[in-house]
Amino acid sequence: MLAANMPTSTGIRTMRRAVIAIVVTLIFWEVTSRFGEWTGIQIPFMHVIPPPTRVLAAWYTLLGDAGYWQSWYLSFLRVLAGFGVAMLIGIPFGMLLALSRIFYQITFPPFEVLRPIPPLAWVPAAILFWPTQELSIAFITFLGAFYTIVINVIGGARSIDARYVQSAISMGASRWTVFRRIILPSTLPSIIVGAAVGMGITWEVVVAAEMISGGGSSMGHGGSGTGGGLGFFIWNSYTGGSYEQIVVGMISIGIAGYVSSSAIRAFGNLIAPWLKPR
Amino acid sequence: MSAVAKKIEQPRLRGAIRIEEAVKVYGDPKTGVVAVDRCSFECPPGEITMVVGPSGCGKTTLLNAIGGFHSLTSGAIYLDGELLCGPGKPQAAPGSDRIVVFQNGALFPWKTNLENVIFGPVMQGKLTAREARDKAYVLMSDAGLSGIVNEYPGQVSSGMRRRVEIVRALMNDPKVLLLDEPYRALDALTKSVMHESLLQTCYRNRVTVFFITHDLEESIFLGDQVVIMTSRPCRVKKRLKVDLPHPRDHTTRTTKRFRELMDETMETVHEEAEKAFALGDREG
Amino acid sequence: MHAPRYGVQVELALYRLKNWLTSSSPYLMLLGFVLLIGFWWLSVEVWKLPRFAGMPGPTVVVREWLSRNPEFGLSIYTPEYYLHILTSLQRVMIAFALATLIGVPLGLILGWSQAAREYIFPVLEMLRPIPALAWVPLAILMFKSSEGPVIFVTFLPAFFATALNSMLGVHSIDENYFRAASCLGAKRWQMFWHIVVPGSLPYIFTGLQISIGLAWFSLVAGEMISGEYGLGYVIYTSYTMVSYPTIVIGMITLGIVGYVSSAIIRIVGILLMRWRSRELGLDGL
Numbered sequence: 088m089l090a091a092n093m094p095t096s097t098g099i100r101t102m103r104r105a106v107i108a109i110v111v112t113l114i115f116w117e118v119t120s121r122f123g124e125w126t127g128i129q130i131p132f133m134h135v136i137p138p139p140t141r142v143l144a145a146w147y148t149l150l151g152d153a154g155y156w157q158s159w160y161l162s163f164l165r166v167l168a169g170f171g172v173a174m175l176i177g178i179p180f181g182m183l184l185a186l187s188r189i190f191y192q193i194t195f196p197p198f199e200v201l202r203p204i205p206p207l208a209w210v211p212a213a214i215l216f217w218p219t220q221e222l223s224i225a226f227i228t229f230l231g232a233f234y235t236i237v238i239n240v241i242g243g244a245r246s247i248d249a250r251y252v253q254s255a256i257s258m259g260a261s262r263w264t265v266f267r268r269i270i271l272p273s274t275l276p277s278i279i280v281g282a283a284v285g286m287g288i289t290w291e292v293v294v295a296a297e298m299i300s301g302g303g304s305s306m307g308h309g310g311s312g313t314g315g316g317l318g319f320f321i322w323n324s325y326t327g328g329s330y331e332q333i334v335v336g337m338i339s340i341g342i343a344g345y346v347s348s349s350a351i352r353a354f355g356n357l358i359a360p361w362l363k364p365r
Numbered sequence: 366m367s368a369v370a371k372k373i374e375q376p377r378l379r380g381a382i383r384i385e386e387a388v389k390v391y392g393d394p395k396t397g398v399v400a401v402d403r404c405s406f407e408c409p410p411g412e413i414t415m416v417v418g419p420s421g422c423g424k425t426t427l428l429n430a431i432g433g434f435h436s437l438t439s440g441a442i443y444l445d446g447e448l449l450c451g452p453g454k455p456q457a458a459p460g461s462d463r464i465v466v467f468q469n470g471a472l473f474p475w476k477t478n479l480e481n482v483i484f485g486p487v488m489q490g491k492l493t494a495r496e497a498r499d500k501a502y503v504l505m506s507d508a509g510l511s512g513i514v515n516e517y518p519g520q521v522s523s524g525m526r527r528r529v530e531i532v533r534a535l536m537n538d539p540k541v542l543l544l545d546e547p548y549r550a551l552d553a554l555t556k557s558v559m560h561e562s563l564l565q566t567c568y569r570n571r572v573t574v575f576f577i578t579h580d581l582e583e584s585i586f587l588g589d590q591v592v593i594m595t596s597r598p599c600r601v602k603k604r605l606k607v608d609l610p611h612p613r614d615h616t617t618r619t620t621k622r623f624r625e626l627m628d629e630t631m632e633t634v635h636e637e638a639e640k641a642f643a644l645g646d647r648e649g
Numbered sequence: 650m651h652a653p654r655y656g657v658q659v660e661l662a663l664y665r666l667k668n669w670l671t672s673s674s675p676y677l678m679l680l681g682f683v684l685l686i687g688f689w690w691l692s693v694e695v696w697k698l699p700r701f702a703g704m705p706g707p708t709v710v711v712r713e714w715l716s717r718n719p720e721f722g723l724s725i726y727t728p729e730y731y732l733h734i735l736t737s738l739q740r741v742m743i744a745f746a747l748a749t750l751i752g753v754p755l756g757l758i759l760g761w762s763q764a765a766r767e768y769i770f771p772v773l774e775m776l777r778p779i780p781a782l783a784w785v786p787l788a789i790l791m792f793k794s795s796e797g798p799v800i801f802v803t804f805l806p807a808f809f810a811t812a813l814n815s816m817l818g819v820h821s822i823d824e825n826y827f828r829a830a831s832c833l834g835a836k837r838w839q840m841f842w843h844i845v846v847p848g849s850l851p852y853i854f855t856g857l858q859i860s861i862g863l864a865w866f867s868l869v870a871g872e873m874i875s876g877e878y879g880l881g882y883v884i885y886t887s888y889t890m891v892s893y894p895t896i897v898i899g900m901i902t903l904g905i906v907g908y909v910s911s912a913i914i915r916i917v918g919i920l921l922m923r924w925r926s927r928e929l930g931l932d933g934l
Binding site: 485 | 828834839844847848922
């Protein structure tokens, strides 16, 4: 089928509409947020949220605050640690599950039984087990990403067309070659998808863990100390009454999460270019 | 045979298609890809016109233009004398007077075969559900499909699915049936049974058929007229009338006249197939 | 005409069961569980490995769970246990119902209408990366009640997942179905009802299964931060009140309830999409 060339005017129209929608949303936010100040009538839900102009002002001042950037640094560190370990253990584990029938039959049922337990439910167990708070947070982060990555790897490895493997073997390939040159590259797309999704979950978990250990003060080891990170930053802003900072924190995490997932996808396109849409 | 007698009885024929200098260019009119290059031919009403050509040559574009899914860059297509698409109206609106049967089938998988078949008249409000069902039972049993009325398309063979889809189209009394290589994915044995079944249906219905294929034998067996297209951009290379007598069945393939017609057209088609092979086009 | 089918289905199920029992699968599965629970038991109660010392072992947990007079207050015989389960369930159900009722139609519209997508999707994509739990403080400010923030935070990720998958579902429908329908004279709203909705169902149900998982995920966190009652709350307070076996009871209960809710959705999906089971030759589950 001959593909029709897309005229660029459609692309421009899409961008124009997106910009209009976002601008309208921001205006809506500003107006409903400030409505109480202007008229004395408070719009439900929206009046407690600080307006975008004040949020931007607060953000501007924060840009010079070292503590703010340290929160970024700490959160990123935790995300990378947990995510990294999840990939290191999850990919081989998933591959083993997909390729060895016996290993699958022994290990998958207990894995499936543990999976519905939300990672955050492991928090007390993790705290009891690991010596430091950082390690417990890292463990929970690891769990969140681990399940997703494993499931995606299994799915990917299983959906390999058997004929690729058969044609390689009929051309004389060894088992190791088949693994390295067919199974691994074929599973790559699923690994990337699992990684991108797992990255999103990792951020969710890190934020939650930071809020719980900061917010639920009795959870920490000795009160303060090893807290910090963007989740803690948000909770702190809440208890401290600086509501603009709450929104700044939220948007910061959103950006951080988006950037991480995009980085993974970009990396994926690099190592698996045959997948790029035509 | 009574089917043949019926054939002579019905004088009113509809669905005459006239294609005049049709041109389709994708992209910029000057520099884009020319899919169809000044095609002109006619499909007589009530007859089966087979359009043969190598894959990717643009035959489907023509079919889609008649069906209303593609526009023409220039030229015109007329149906029974009325303009379908042409100057001032580059794209026709799809309608139930010209129904398309697609290559891979488009029976709705989530509806039973019966629900599929009654879809057209019920959606248009032309028949009530009960009337539509009654008519559907008749048409389906004519086509030998009464056993699978309440099954889902996914449960029956692809050959049966094609037949259901043709019945679904015929429920709407269309003027033209547009068939886009419907039997391409079937094995040779099923295909020859499907051919006979299609001819029987046409003997009963006298609908105009515009049938795209790459299979020369199929086109001579089924067609009243065969139009041979060049490789991309497609132009009419040769037209011939197939004067094999009706009713035809599988024995027709071994007749002398059949082989003569094949010899006449084989070289022409083969030439174009080689050109398309050299171009390396993906199948349309 | 369909009655004989069910007899065949039962026979088929029994046949499959017999095959499964005589293969090695169930015994290997048993081995897996034995290894898991065995390792837990050995490390905590028998060898008393250093890291594992403070944790409750399986015998302690099971004894507590099944006792009529539990030392730490929660077992299958105490009404509070069911109160907590019900509270969590209720919150998840409300959030999930809202996410589905808003997310599915929105997703379908985003898939169907180019204009709607070009306007609305960018706004959603800006909001989506913000983790659900980051909304907690804002939600506490926004909602006066104590239930509001928890349900809102549970609703958000479920909503995004449902809407996104519903939209993908519309895009996954082969264009030829729409073309065939317009040949057959269907109008736009008829196409929406007869093609878009049934055609997206597989993707919608995948989305629903994902979103119920996300809902439980957020619920637990939300309950830990700001709830009263509920399984997340139980786990959190059991830690602070040093009733460790209850932590594990809470975790296991969460796992069971989560799995069952996901299975229910899967079954509903199979029932609604009977054409797929017939097509793929799957009889039953």
